[in-house]
Amino acid sequence: MLLPILITTLLWHSTAVSADTDEVVACQPVKLPPLDGLEVVSVTAIERRDHTVPKFKMPYVLDHDIPNLNFCNITVKITHPELGDLTTISVWLPSRKDWNGRFMATGGGGWASGTFDPSLGQAIEQGFAAASTDGGHAIAGSNSDIDPTPWALKEDGSINWQLLHSFAGRSAHNMGVVGKAVTEAHYGVKPHHSYWSGCSNGGRQGLVVAQQYPEDYDGILAAAPALNFPALQMASLWPQIVMKEAGSFPPPCELDYFAELALEQCDGLDGLVDGVIQSIDDCDFDPFQAVGRTIQCNDESIVISNSTAALVARMTAGPTSPQGQNLWFGIPPSCRLSPLAGTKVSPVTGQRVGAPFFVSDAWVKAFLRRDLSYDVTQIGAEEYTWLFTQSLLQYDWLLGSNNPDLSGLRKTGTKLLSWHGMLDELIPYKTIIQYRQRVEEMSGGASATNEFFRLFLAPGVKHCAFGDGPVPVKPINALIAWVEEGVPAQTLVAETKSSGSLVRRNLCLYPQQLHYVKGDPASPESWTCVDKKDAKSKNVQVEKGFGSSIQKILGKI
Known part of the structure; x- marks a missing residue:
């Protein structure tokens, strides 16, 4: 299946643990034990x-490409008899000699509960027995992995709550139960440790597992999680609302120029001009400095206007109600704006019009308006605020995935490792900071929280990967060392070749940030992690300003 940019499961090479025997395991259907609440079809x-x-x-x-893979592909179809659903779970099992003794469940992205081949291929290349699930959403002849409209509504137009529950988190739990049972039945021995790995929606699924099913896995890698899903989808529409209200739809290249402007203004704050802003919070971004500048855009010269700068200022500030109350986080100023401020040329009028992000577009059509023909581009400010409210009221309890009570995770000894790119144009990195702070409040502070939940921020990294900043390398190894050896990561190794040559960094444990000292900027030894004196106070203000609960958010609307 062809999946969109949200879909990624970042899996990295881990040290293989050889099995005790080179015995060849036959690739054949396995007999599974009774599975609580599930029936094997x-x-x-x-x-x-x-x-x-x-x-x-x-x-x-x-x-x-990932070539030369040898494995047994066991596919299990399950149902909840009382629901009449049908979910497909695919488990890839490397040969006995190539198996590292571990199981990995892989997450999805966008509207997909699992990505199948891309994530499974990477996992077994590293020696894991690995599973992926369709969450019960796969519909023949449709793009149901990137478009929920084929399954979101029943024939009578009502919400298909059972499939939405599956998407929310139930399918992630079932995949772990079935995947581990298949692994044990195939090899004749249980995996000695089990892990979750996912990014974006896969990261959100990982947090659901941490909050609701902590006993399923020994370690959870949840990157760039799509936390606060109902609020996130409405916030992702904000750039479209801003452009519609202004009656102005700039081309992508004009809007993306402002990311270059942010670098111009703030790149050197960390002690080095290298194309990466280490602390976006310290960047006093002023889009109006671009007014009057001439840029090349689509083979034509464009003069940046005051009105375009005003659009950018509102997009980066984040959504507000008509009364001026902040509703959610905006797009970080050094991010490209075009992914969410998408536009296209109308074939009818020849004029540029809005093109909403596909996940948010489907969210409004299917789950809020329950009308698949609804035109999201016509939403105005008043309706937007109403839809934002309804999104939270109707769905945050199920899809918010933001419960800060991780006492269950703490009791089971399961470890949660998360990282988030600070140049993420789709999911603001401040959402994971907000969540981390709320967990700290319930868990006895930062030090106590670090015993089971560690967070790393990656400056200059986009959604799940890429960008100009170094991307975490082998984060699963850091999680394995924490889980199996009791060695928690103080830094995460990261690297990039975006400039053509290799650049390495050791990403800092939150809330510390990198600062250049001296020497070769491409060497991690030239950087150090420093305490940001006002990091906590700034972030607490962010949390209180945008609400640490639905009640606070709704109180502002």
Whole structure:
């Protein structure tokens, strides 16, 4: 399946643990034990030899081929008898000698509960037995992995709550139960440790597991999680509302110029001009400094106007009600604006019009308006605020995935490791900071929280990967060392070749940030982690300003 830019599961090479035997395990359907609340509909097995997982068009999914894979593909279809649903779970199992003794459940992205081949290929390449699920949403002949409209509504137009529950988190739990059972039945021995790995929606699923099913996994890697999903989808529409209210739809290249302007204004705050802003919070971004400048855009010269700068100022400030109350986080100023401030040329009028982000567009049509023909581009400010309210009231209890009570995780000994790119144009990194602070408040402070939940921010990194900043390398290794050896990560190794040469950094444990000292900027030894004196106070103000609960948010509308 072809998946969009949100879909990625960042899996990295881990040290393989050899099995005690080189015994060849037959690739055949396995007999599963009774699974609580689940009924097995079918089990099939296919042996794959010299299999290649091809790269996908979108590099956020998989930007290279994975060749020469040998594994047993066991597919299990399950149902909840009382619901009449049907979910497909695919488990890829490397040969006995290549298995590292571990199980990994992989997350989805966008509207997909799982990404299948891209994430499974990366996992078994590292020696894991790995699983992916369709969440019960796969519909033949549709793009139901990127478009929920084929399954969101029942024939009578009502919400398909059972499938939405599956998307929210139930399918992630079921995948772990089934995947571990298949792994044990196939090899004849339980995996010695089990892990979750996902980014974006896969990161959100990871947090759901941490909050509701902490006993399912020993370690959870939740990158760039789509926290506060109902608020996030409405916030993602804000740039479209801003442009519609102004009656102005600038081309993508004009809007994206302002990311260059932010670098111009703030790049050197960390002690080095290197194309990466280490602390966006310290950047007093002023889009109006661009007014009057001439830029090249689509082979034409454009003079930046005051009205365009005003649009950018509102987009980066974040959504507000007509009364001027802040509702959610805005787009970080050094991010490209075009992914959410999308536009296109109308084939009817020849004029540029809005093009809402596909996840948010479907959210409003299917789950808020319950009308698949609804035109999201016509939403005005008053309706937007009403829809924002309804999004929270109707769905945050199910899809917010923001419960700060991780006492269950703490009791089971499961470890949660999260990282988030600070140049993420789709999910503001401040959402994970807000969540982390709320967990601290319930867990006895930062030091106590670090015993089971560690967060790292990646300056200059976009959604789940790429950008000009170094991207975490082998974060699963850091999680394994924490879980299996009791060695928690103080830094995360990161690297990039975006400039053509290799640049390495050691990302800091939150709330510290990197600061350049001296020496080769490409070397991690030239940087140090420093305490940001006002980091806590600034972030607490952010949390209180935007609400640490639905009640606070709704109180502002």
